[in-house]
């Protein structure tokens with residue numbers, strides 16, 4: 001996700017580039033980031049995190065001096081070697097960012113073993129936050145990410161929910177095993193329920209205030225924005241309920257806690273939310289290229 005500090009740093013880079021235009025031809029480009037070199041056994045990884053002059057970041061993997069693969073994107077946000085599949089494993093993690101306000105993060109995992117082996121390419125789109133933890137204590141680290149499948153879904157990006165996404169390496173590839181880590185999903189759902197109840201309280205208070213006078217544009221917008229927060233929390237709570245295999249119980253909770261019009265909104269979208277959530281593994285691929293563009297709805 002983009003932050004004001006990132007946007008401000010882009011502006012800073014842009015200013016530096018403009019200043020650099022006065023540098024005589026042939027002089028060293030002050031905008032160019034120095035390449036970083038990582039090594040693991042016979043592998044050498046050259047990382048160019050960002051080249052603001054032409055907007056081209058790069059990760060190049062070589063073995064014994066022979067280039068095996070080059071990943072290119074405007075920005076390389078992360079490139080590091082971690083023992084993800086066990087203490088002796090050397091796994092290269094690369095996170096690329098396309099730039100722009102919301103698009104797009106892609107996470108690559110490549111094993112630097114006897115041969116170079118792509119393990120996962122994950123289209124994280126808007127949500128670039130990732131973490132690695134051994135959640136089930138089997139010596140392999142799971143990848144914890146956040147699913148933006150329902151970003152912009154009938155509400156603003158700022159209100160969009162973040163459903164958990166857990167990947168575990170097993171039977172030769174990373175797989176979506178989010179449903180196995182019920183405690184993690186349950187925590188997420190409890191947080192979403194608190195958000196929903198808070199948004200409902202604030203919505204009802206705003207409606208009471210608006211009801212005492214003819215509704216101004218500001219009061220109308222106030223109500224609309226609070227209603228969209230309820231819708232976002234509904235998708236969040238129900239999405240986690242589907243991951244937990246507790247859709248009926250979650251629907252009962254929503255029925256008991258939603259204002260009538262929001263319950264009806266949910267009813268009209270329930271099938272779509274379910275269908276969309278079940279399709280989220282389309283964000284994964286196992287080659288060193290971007291996954292196909294995922295269009296959830």
Ligand SMILES: [Ca+2]
Nearest residue numbers: 134136138140
């Ligand atoms: Ca594990």
